Amino acid sequence: MTKDQIYEIWRPATSPWSRWVKPVLFSFLREEDLKLARRSVPEWRVPGAPDIAIIVDLPGADGVTVGVALAREGYRPVPVYNACPFATYLPDTSLMVFAAEAQQLPGPVVVNVLPIMAALCETVQELQDAKLDASASPAFLLDSNRRGQILVPDPGSFDNRSFITPTDFPSPDLFRQHGIYQIVLVQTESKIQIDLLQVLLTLQRGGMMMARQAPREPWAPTPITVRRPPIVVDAWEWLRRKLGFRRNAFGSFGEIVPPSTG
Amino acid sequence: MRITPFDDKETERATYPDVRLAAPLGLPELRKIEQILHLYHSKWDTQVRDVNVLFEQPLVLPLREWQKLCNIAEQLAAETIALESIILGERSGALSSLGVPAGAREVLGSDTQSRSVVNVRRTRNMRFDFHPIKSGWCVSEVNSDVPGGWSESTFFPLLYKPYYNDLDCPPLPLQAWGDAVQALAPSGKVILMSAPGYLEDEQVVRTFVTELQRRRIPNRMIKTPAALHWSDHHGCTLSTGERVSVIVRFYQIEWLLALPERTGWRALLQTSALPVINPTISVLSESKRFPLAFYESRNCPTWKSHMPECRDPREVDQADWDHWVLKACYSNTGDRTYLCGSLTKKEKQRVIREAQRNPLMWIAQKRFETRPVRSCRGLLYPCVGVFVVNGRAAGAYVRLSVGQVTDGSAFEAPLLIDSRSLK
Numbered sequence: 001m002t003k004d005q006i007y008e009i010w011r012p013a014t015s016p017w018s019r020w021v022k023p024v025l026f027s028f029l030r031e032e033d034l035k036l037a038r039r040s041v042p043e044w045r046v047p048g049a050p051d052i053a054i055i056v057d058l059p060g061a062d063g064v065t066v067g068v069a070l071a072r073e074g075y076r077p078v079p080v081y082n083a084c085p086f087a088t089y090l091p092d093t094s095l096m097v098f099a100a101e102a103q104q105l106p107g108p109v110v111v112n113v114l115p116i117m118a119a120l121c122e123t124v125q126e127l128q129d130a131k132l133d134a135s136a137s138p139a140f141l142l143d144s145n146r147r148g149q150i151l152v153p154d155p156g157s158f159d160n161r162s163f164i165t166p167t168d169f170p171s172p173d174l175f176r177q178h179g180i181y182q183i184v185l186v187q188t189e190s191k192i193q194i195d196l197l198q199v200l201l202t203l204q205r206g207g208m209m210m211a212r213q214a215p216r217e218p219w220a221p222t223p224i225t226v227r228r229p230p231i232v233v234d235a236w237e238w239l240r241r242k243l244g245f246r247r248n249a250f251g252s253f254g255e256i257v258p259p260s261t262g
Numbered sequence: 263m264r265i266t267p268f269d270d271k272e273t274e275r276a277t278y279p280d281v282r283l284a285a286p287l288g289l290p291e292l293r294k295i296e297q298i299l300h301l302y303h304s305k306w307d308t309q310v311r312d313v314n315v316l317f318e319q320p321l322v323l324p325l326r327e328w329q330k331l332c333n334i335a336e337q338l339a340a341e342t343i344a345l346e347s348i349i350l351g352e353r354s355g356a357l358s359s360l361g362v363p364a365g366a367r368e369v370l371g372s373d374t375q376s377r378s379v380v381n382v383r384r385t386r387n388m389r390f391d392f393h394p395i396k397s398g399w400c401v402s403e404v405n406s407d408v409p410g411g412w413s414e415s416t417f418f419p420l421l422y423k424p425y426y427n428d429l430d431c432p433p434l435p436l437q438a439w440g441d442a443v444q445a446l447a448p449s450g451k452v453i454l455m456s457a458p459g460y461l462e463d464e465q466v467v468r469t470f471v472t473e474l475q476r477r478r479i480p481n482r483m484i485k486t487p488a489a490l491h492w493s494d495h496h497g498c499t500l501s502t503g504e505r506v507s508v509i510v511r512f513y514q515i516e517w518l519l520a521l522p523e524r525t526g527w528r529a530l531l532q533t534s535a536l537p538v539i540n541p542t543i544s545v546l547s548e549s550k551r552f553p554l555a556f557y558e559s560r561n562c563p564t565w566k567s568h569m570p571e572c573r574d575p576r577e578v579d580q581a582d583w584d585h586w587v588l589k590a591c592y593s594n595t596g597d598r599t600y601l602c603g604s605l606t607k608k609e610k611q612r613v614i615r616e617a618q619r620n621p622l623m624w625i626a627q628k629r630f631e632t633r634p635v636r637s638c639r640g641l642l643y644p645c646v647g648v649f650v651v652n653g654r655a656a657g658a659y660v661r662l663s664v665g666q667v668t669d670g671s672a673f674e675a676p677l678l679i680d681s682r683s684l685k
Contacts, residue, residue: 003301013293019309023300167311174312 003029006121009128015076016178017138020170022082025117030096039122041068046219048074053180054139057187057196058215060112061119066186066215067141068123068130076136077127079120080168081143085113086158109158110148137180140169147193163195172206182209184221192226200226278633279394280327283319284678286638287425292318295421303413304465310671317673319637320422321644321660322429325681331648332655334399335390337564339650342404343386345562346546349555360549361591361622365519369531369542385446385508385537385652386544387439389659391668392646393632400630401568402645403589407548408512408540411647411659412436413469418676419657429678435649438656440473443508445652446537450505452481453490456512467512487518488525497535509533511540516592550589550625571628575617578626583610586626587667588617601667603629632666643668646677 006029011021044066054075056063067077086109087096098114148161175181183203185192192200204210204226211221287295296316299305308316323331349356350370357367389409392399416436423431443452454470456463467483474481482500484490490506491499498506509530518527531542546552553572556562578586583602590598600613617624634641645668647659661672 004297007297007301011297013290019314023306027301027304027306169311171312 001034001124003034006034006124009124010077010079010120012132014134015132015136015138016134017076017078017170020078020080020138020140020168022080022168024084025079025081025113025120028085028087028096029117029121033117033121037122038125039065039119041065041072041123041126042216043072044069044216046070046073046075048137049182050135050137051180052182052184053137053175054184054186055142055196055200056139056215057142057144057185057193059144061115062215063141063143064116064119064123067139068126069216070139071127071130071132074132074136075139076132078138078140079116080140080164081113081116081146082164082168083111083113083143083146083160083162085109085117086160109160111143111145111160111162113143113160116143137178142196144187144189144193147195164199165195166199166202169199169203172203172208175203175206175208181207182211184211184213185224186213186215188215194229197226197229201228277398278396279331279399280324281394281633281635281644282322283635283637283642283675284322284426284429286318287422291425292316298421299417303417303469305414308674313671315671315673317637317662317675320419320426320429320676320678321635321646321662322678322680323646325679328432328677328679331392331399331646331658334401334564334568335392335648335650335655336653338390338401338404338568339386339388339653341556341562341565342388342406342547342552345552345556345559346543348559349546350543356555357546359622360546360551360555361624362545362549363516363519363592366515366531366542366545369528370545385442385539385541386650387442387539387652388544388547388650389647390650392648393630394635394644395630395633399568400570400632401565402570402627402630403550404547404552405647407544408463408514409649410466411649412439412466414674415647415649415657415659415677416469418660418674419678422676422678426678428680428682430681432658432677432679433656435651435657436469436473438649438651438654439470440477442652443474443510443539444477444479446508448479448507450480450507451500452479452508452510453484453500453506454481454510454512455484455487457485457514457517463512467510470510470512486525487521487527487530490526490530492526492529492533492535498533507536509536509538511538515542515545548592550591550627551622553625553627570630573626575614575621575624575626583614585629587629588613589625589627591623591625599667599669601629604667629666635662637662640664642673645672 003026007023007026010026011018042065054070056066056070058066064079067079071077085098087098142164146162183200185200200210209223210226211223213219213221296308296314299308299316308314349360357370362370386406387409388404388406389411390404391402393402412435416434419431419434423429452474454467456467471481471483489500491501496505498509500506511530515531518531521527530538553565553569554574556565575588586602588600588602602610602614605613617626632643634643642662642664643666645661645663649656649658658677660675660677661668662675663669663672
């Protein structure tokens, strides 16, 4: 399968939700990445509901496998991974290598997205076999590790921590135009990450109902009301986005942490 | 320092540029183009909320209008280079007033750098941002140090052209860039340097590498100036002993200045021994305060007649701010450009206060009214970024905004040329 074919399966022309697929990780796929084995995806019985959209916020490749399990049940997985892997080109060649393979790269990567890339390739056949209908409701896939575990990465490391904003998702009006009135958040943690919270608040303000569901558990979403965080938390998040994340010129995330000027 | 060379409202006779949009592409065609851009040209930001910013209608200029725009851009480039030399002769006072960083001022103040000015005349790339207004074309700024948009302005026209038989591609910037490097007749390697981890810069450099490989010009990518060795006898070489004949710096000067001295960045920025594409002197016109320098000059007629009035933030009347745009001196992506009349009272006060506290880091530019074009999605305001490579206009990067300000949510489109009237 070629890179183009993989991308077309994850982003089919027929689905109205394909436009929100982030192309970043697909553009980094290399020939050798396309020859991986087929990954087994555990079953998860989820009733189809045309008025529901799902947001899956799980770590690394787990989000992809849950997304493909949802595809078996009739939902269209929409990868919203927006962080670059740490990649470079070998001298005098057009060969791209990743941090794990190249000694010449100066530092570690803050968020490892290579397992997500592998999962996107290894589950693509299963996704194709699901033969999803154009009207399938969307399941947006996020990496819950996207914000990283550390606050200040070391100089020289590749800081590809990322966050999501309401502009990464369809508007409440568009959801309603497609007959969707409820968002079900699938995550393991009880606490909702602050960037996702702001997305959900925007959707809730726009009239969408909210519910929460644990992954791979019997389907019984619990209705929730998303509440605005305390103003201090909001202010801290604003500051972090301004100073702590490295959005590159292509709208994706990932840049080297520069040496301290102090 | 105050001059009023440009006031569109006072123009008695309207001479609007001849600008239009072609018929829209179908969704399947647009999607095909989008996929190629996503996967092979690092163009990832085409969807913002419910809107796809890749526009279905190319911007079309009749050949005569395009030639007119090219002439203006070429004159602006020539005036820019001439004025840079004058500023450099005036040394540190003039450099400070442009907001040039201290480290760059020190490098530019050296005799070596002054000698290299002659050399850089042959190796400059700039992008001038034009807007159609009542009196013709207005230029809002020049991007002269590490200008971006090479990939969009080269591949957008090529990808749209097959769907428009009656229209032509403008010159392609990447082609012009390749011609310029080839003309330097390198007998050694062309070295392309970008910062490690800045993948978007590396992708641009990869685009350059592909062009060099197509022309069979030996090249090498490096990530640090420490990979270069300088000597009086052998000039510049790599650690392998291979001779370097041209350096392409796609590495922001501010970042180079932050590296340890032992990396040898100073030798790179001061060299007059070989051509450096994006020479150190380009940091002068990259400053958004550059217009203040041409107001003081007796030359620069094209700049004076095509750029809206600019002032030091301290020279704007307090009651008049709604008619001004504030720009940070070295804002690269328009992220620190503020249309004062569109800000809330609180935001406006904050930005003006910041600009007046550090006036050398800011410039105030008089607002102008871009003439919109009719599109299938309503009225849009074009910005045409014309590349000038070594003095010759070479293609353009087009953005179409729903409002007067060109920002991150603007649509992007190719420029195509209608040559029929002259055939």
